[in-house]
Amino acid sequence: MVKLTHILLLFSLSLFPKDSFIDVITTNDLHGFLGDQDAHFMNPNFPPKIVGASALYKYIKDIESKMSDRxxxxxxxxxxxxxxxHPLGIIDSGKTVIEWMNKxxxxxxxxxxNDFLFGYENLLELSEQANFPMLGCNVKYEKNDKLVFEPYKIINIKGVKVGLIGLVNPDISETVLKKNLDGLKIDSSLDSMNFWISEIIDDVDIIILLTSSGVPWDRDKIYDDFVSNYKKTGTFNKNLNSIELGYFSDEVDLIVSGGISKGYNTPWYDKNSHTYIFQNYGNGTSFGHFYIKFDPETKLFTGYxxxxxxxxxxxxxxxxxxxxINMYNWLKEKNNLSVKDVYSKVDWSSVIKPDGKDNFSKTTRNQWDFPNINKLNGLEIITWNCEFFPTNGDSTINALSEAIIELNPDIIAFQEIKKRGWFSKLMTHLQDxxxxxxxxxxxxxxxxxxxKNLFDLVGxxxxxxxxxxxxxGRPPLQxxxxxxxxxxxxxxxNLHMKCCDSGLNRRKLAANQLYDYLKSQLNKSLSDQYIVLGDWNDDLxxxxxxxxxxxxxxxxxxxxPTYDxxxxxxxxxxxxxxxxSFLDHILISNSLVQNKNYSVQTLPFDDYMGSFNVYEQYISDHMPVLLSIY
Known part of the structure; x- marks a missing residue:
């Protein structure tokens, strides 16, 4: 692959003005949504139908039927x-999605x-099932520095050698639980990209970077801020998103991106590197289809x-x-079975594993004086929206872990966890x-x-x-x-409703779903003792x-109880x-407090930490709410 940067090449190309084409189909951020679905995001009351993966399958097969080499x-x-x-993707840890991709x-x-949800070992198992490579040139085993996945693949298509380099989002340690990355190291995205380009550049005509680094929602602003800072300081974080990578991708013709479910009808074009960057909307709603244009004589990329x-x-x-129709019926059956499994009865005789792993750090901090709110022989449960956790990095971890240890509640329901990897870090301080x-x-x-000494997790x-x-996009966690x-x-x-006045109709429809579930499905599990709590984003x-x-x-x-x-x-x-306003509520079944007392209060962390400004800087803009049953 060489871009059209030399006058001699430009002259030679002018002798062969007719381009040839390669069809490219792209998906990203499917999140297991393969079946049909209602497009509530377009019209909540009268949603159009999205038919999904069975239609994409037919679309591709129809194109292939007209090709000489299919x-x-x-x-x-x-x-x-x-x-x-989607439950279809979760129920078998991705096997059905890979089977569809094979078809x-x-x-x-x-x-x-999110594909590291069940650990990299699960991805290796899926890669064995797949009839295609899972690429990742920057993911290595920590013990020997060897690659976990294949770094690239070269495909000869219509006489053109296309080099595909796979690059995993290097920030996965921020967003993936630590236990799911144990034994791995993630190299710099820029260094890895440049190294593997140098390895294949002499053997290919066109280079495509396939990455999960993501094109951000506000791509223009993010890019302008990045370039401005780079030109001003000469420095940058080498773990880059897709459009930031594009700035340095002189030898890359196209970047096909995923990692964020935001799609664009036109690719991002980087004027510095002359690289095109593509990303679709996710959740099985859309796909990309474009043509790579190339010169039939030189095989060089000429555009899209x-x-x-x-x-x-x-x-x-x-x-x-x-x-x-056959694909539709196959996916429909898979879809129905996966959803049925979600709403099956709880097996109260079983015990399942939590998400934690025994790997604790000693915590001896005593920066603040938080009271012990635990009543002997009572149940203390807190709902706590921890804004964009961790809002202040390690300072949040230190303050929040100290607060939890000293408050000593039995259960806490957290909302607004932005980075799962950091939540792992918090839990290393909470050995109880x-x-x-x-x-x-x-x-x-x-x-x-x-x-853990008070409760067994059964479901x-x-x-x-x-x-x-x-x-x-935040399913309630039961x-x-x-x-x-x-x-x-x-x-x-534990729930976190849609915010703001514009979200009222969605909150009402969500509440209807939840109420129907409490009155029907939950009763089937013989659990008439329940607590529904979180950020409802409405005031009683x-x-x-x-x-x-x-x-x-x-x-x-x-x-x-919070009505009090x-x-x-x-x-x-x-x-x-x-x-x-009062947005963080706790709803309980009457049976839970039958012949018992209860009390409820908003914990005054502004007093505990000296001021609300200090609390907000370290932990959140929402105050935690405590329910005690005794």
């Missing part, structure tokens, strides 16, 4: 995060952050062309695409607790920690992951526990119709002007 004349690539999310005829994929007018990306609407954390969220996680699930739009002292059962559901003081609580308030089998303090502005869980 599947050998088309390039099919995926940019990562292929199975985590489609993918040429290569690169793992994304969209397969449809004005867009490299297409949305798989039922109105626009036909589908293969085990935890589970979201496996299927697409936009920040929830986590539940509990005292976990994420509700509505098959249709999580109303929950803003944790089923048995209290060891008396074998009492308890189901905890709001007028009827202006919040999402109506169904719960009308039901005399459940109630909000909602009108006390000093206990507002979100105390920032001008939006002082």
């Amino acid at each position: 599947s050998n004349d088309i390039l099919i690539l995926d940019g990562g995060n292929f199975f985590q999310g 489609v005829g993918y040429d290569a994929i690169v793992p994304g952050n 062309k969209s397969a449809v007018t004005n867009s490299i990306s297409q949305t798989l609407f039922l109105d626009d695409f036909s589908y293969d 607790y085990d935890f589970i954390i979201s496996q299927q969220s697409s936009f920040m996680d929830q986590a539940i920690i509990y005292k 976990r699930k994420e509700l509505f992951a098959e249709n999580d739009y109303f929950f803003a 944790c089923d526990l048995i209290y060891k002292k008396n074998n009492e059962i308890l189901s905890i559901i 003081k709001d007028k009827p119709g202006e919040h999402c609580f109506d169904n719960f308030l009308k039901d005399d089998t459940m109630f909000f 303090i909602t009108y006390d502005l000093k206990q507002a869980s979100y105390p920032k002007e001008p939006y002082v």
Whole structure:
């Protein structure tokens, strides 16, 4: 691969003005969504139907049927995060998604952050099942510096040697639980890219970088800020996102990206390196189709062309695409079985493993004086939105771990976990607790920690992951526990509703889903003792119709203990002007407090830490809310 930078080459190309083409099909961030789905993001009340992977399968097979060499004349690539999310991808740790990719005829994929959900060993097992390589030139074994995945693949297509280099997002240590990366090292993305380009450049005509580093949502601003800082300081972080990589990709013709479910109808064009960067919307809603243009004599890359007018990306609407009926039925069966498994009865006789791993650090900090809120023979449970955790890196870890140890609650439900890897770090300081954390969220996680000497974990699930739009991509996390002292059962559901006035309708629809689940599915598991808590993003003081609580308030089998303090502005869980409000609520079944007492309070961390500004700097802009049952 050599770009058209030399006058001699430009002159020679002018003698052969007619370009030839290679079809390229791309997907990214499928998150296990292969079946049909309703496009609530377009119209929540009357959503159009997206037919999904059975239509993409037929689309590709129809193209291949018109080619002289069928599947050998088309390039099919995926940019990562292929199975985590939908129950179909989770139920067998990605095997069904790989089986579908085999049927489609993918040429290569690169793992994304979320593909390490069950550890790299699972990815190696999936790569054995796949009829195509899983590429990753920057992931190595720590003990011997050998590569875990193949670094590249060279494909001869229409007489052109196309070099595919796979590059895994180097920031996975930030977003993946530490136990799932034990034994691995992730090299610099820029250094790895440059090294493997030098290894293959003399053997190929065109180079494509396949990466899960992600094109960000605000790509123009991110790029401008990056270039401005680089020109000003001459320095940069070598672990780059896809458009930042593009700035240095002089020898790369195309970057096919995944890692973020934001799609663009036109590729990013880097004026410095003259590299094109492609990324589609995720969750099985769309795919990319474009043509690589090349000169038939020199085999050099001359540009790209969209397969449809004005867009490299297409949305798989039922109105626009036909589908293969056999593939549709196969996926429908897989989809139904996976969803049925989510809502099966809890087996209260079993014990399952939490997400933690016994690898603890000694904590002897005493920077603040937090009270012990634990009542003897009681249950203390906290809901805590830890804004963009960790909001202040190691300072957050130190402050929060000290607070938890000294407060000594039995259970905490956390929301807004931005970086799973850092949550692993927090838990190394909390040797008395085990935890589970979201496996299927697409936009920040929830986590539940509990005292390991008090509870056995018997079940976990994420509700509505098959249709999580109303929950803003954050399926409620259910944790089923048995209290060891008396074998009492308890189901905890941790949620984080869509924010802001614009999200009210989605919160109402999400609340309807949740209420129906509590009244039907949860009762089937014989758990009439439940706690639903988290950031509801509505205030119980709001007028009827202006919040999402109506169904719960009308039901005399459940109630909000937090209602007792909602009108006390000093206990507002979100105390920032001008939006002082009580957003973090706890809903419980009546049976949980039968013949018992309870108390509820917003913990005054502004007092504990000296001021709200200090608390916000270290931990969050939401105050934790405590329920005690005794």
